[in-house]
Amino acid sequence: MTLIPRETLFGAPVAIAPSLSPDGRRFAYLERSDGGLVLRVGWRRRWRSTVPMFGGAEAGPSSYTWCYDSRHILFPRDESGDENWHVFSLDVETGQTRDLTPWPGVAAGVAALSPRHPTQILVLMNRRDPAVHDLWRVDVETGESREVFRNTGFMRFIVDDDFTVRLAQEALEDGAVRYLRLTAPGTWEPFLDIPAEDALTTVITGVTRDGRAVHALDSRGRDVARLVRFDLESGAMDVVAEEEGEDIVEVLVHPETFRLQGYVTHRLRRIWHSCDEETARDLQVLADTHGGDLHILSRTLDQAWWVVSHARETAATRFSLYDRQARRLEPLFSARPELDGLPLVPMQSLSLPTRDGLEMVSYLSTPPQPPILQGSPITEDTGGGAPWPLVLLVHGGPWGRVAWGYDAATQWLVNRGFAVLAVNFRGSVGFGKAFLNAGDREWGGAMQQDLIDAVDWAVSAGVADPRRLVVMGGSYGGYAVLRALTETPELFACGIALCPPVDLIGFLRNVPPYWSRMAEIFARRIGDHRSAEGRKMLKARSPSSHLDRISRPLFFAHGANDVRVSRDDADGLAAVLRTRGVPHLYALFENEGHVLVRPENIATFHALAEEFLSAVLKTPAQPFDLATVPPAVRLSGNMLGLDPGNP
Structure with missing residues (x-):
């Protein structure tokens, strides 16, 4: 099979993130430029004639x-x-950019925008x-701000x-949360208590236009989240929508009136549900025209124009x-x-x-040779290709999920001859609170x-x-890589970890x-x-307590500016592996975080x-010269011809 160039898979996309200004007159998107x-x-009306800003x-x-x-x-x-x-803000008429939060060391984010205050924003x-x-x-x-x-x-x-x-919202003991209502300046009263078991699956999504109620996703008293409405004065709750056995994970509201229009469930694939006939007609047109999983990215205030995308696993995202x-x-265009x-x-x-009776939604991708998959499990007629070397891809979070759709890492690995298995293990979101809380x-x-x-x-x-198993992941996924190499040291042939927590304490x-x-x-x-x-x-669950068990080759990478996982974790791991002579490669990215x-760093990581x-x-590899590694990437280890005595 011809190798797909890594740059094609991991380089900056040609164009992404199109959007409309609220009045519908302007159009913006991100385009590849200088890498x-x-x-x-x-x-x-002339979106093909945009200018770089x-x-x-x-x-x-x-x-x-x-x-x-x-x-x-x-x-x-x-x-x-x-x-x-x-x-930061950009004035699209003058091209001027401005830091709206210009104080050193602060961490800030947009809290709210409103059509009632078009030139003002709330910032946390x-x-x-x-x-x-x-x-x-x-x-x-003007850039003026006030607390x-x-x-x-x-x-x-x-x-x-x-x-x-x-x-x-405030945190309570044992992981529960409480919403409080502001009744007078400095005076709060309890509004909604959410038990710990529901804290990650029950969330208020927004206030209605009249200010009398809020909408929320609510899993209390049931396993999956439904869409509800709470009266802000009385606290009374009405059920707006629910789906048997599936979490509602996304809500569509009218951009000006805030009226509920639809929602998404997402177990195996994203499925849209409408709340009114007009939206149902729109969703039908969008679903029938392109196929794939629909995302609604941008809409004008009057809803006259929308920007949407359709995602498939065998093509780049296409925007319309x-x-x-x-x-x-x-x-409009394709991302790639x-x-x-x-x-x-x-x-x-x-x-x-799972061994204790749970079900894990997972996604398998294999090289295009036989076997032909006919449901689950795989048929016995494995033909010429299987069994393949397998990469187990572990998602981060861990309170996230893997989903169906185009994934660059999956296509890259399959093109190099691997089967790829991505698993939603317990603790993943979107499969009910019992599975999450497990x-x-x-x-x-x-x-x-x-x-x-x-x-x-x-x-x-x-x-x-079974002789060619690889475990790979980042963040929590990186932790799982180290846990696999210490807890089951003979199972995997090697591991690849990005920014892994090594010491949980x-x-x-x-x-x-x-x-x-x-x-x-x-x-x-x-x-x-x-x-x-x-x-x-x-301590027992920390890889740092069991590094003496690692015997299989490990490639791990870390961002020197990571504020979540200490660089000391990565440096300490490297020191132990170096002392023990375990085959390893360590890449420290001096200008990256978590x-x-x-x-250039994304390209370097995948090349390494x-x-x-x-x-x-x-396995096959596209030619790569270590001399091309950027200066901000420090390599050490005893693989790929590196000097093991030079940390």
């Missing part, structure tokens, strides 16, 4: 949003992954106290479209402009047109059993056993060669100060480092991973 992304802006290889935005004045665009920036995000910012975010009101035209609400220890605020604080009156879609015609493979949805305090325990059960299935089904002790309000949630979900019993469990974002896999398993 990074540049923001282009123009008129909707801001960005490039070093300073390009990764996301943005329009202000309601349809003149200013907001985007976040931090410094080399330090997660001290500042809020920890300028006064690093541990708490106060609410500030900022004028995007409007002082945070006395809350995790979250709910505001209406007049920028009035209506509710605040929807003329609602004509019920017509106009194609260079993928067209390449041998991308489908993703099969599976439901895999992961409580099971880091490295039952959550890890789920991963092993998935591998055992792949081997027994004839998909995976240190990880919980050293979280950023603005995470301190979530201490009780972390204690319930991961473990309580404040108690002797909790420390005992966390996630790699710079295009490919070289590592080829060295261990003799």
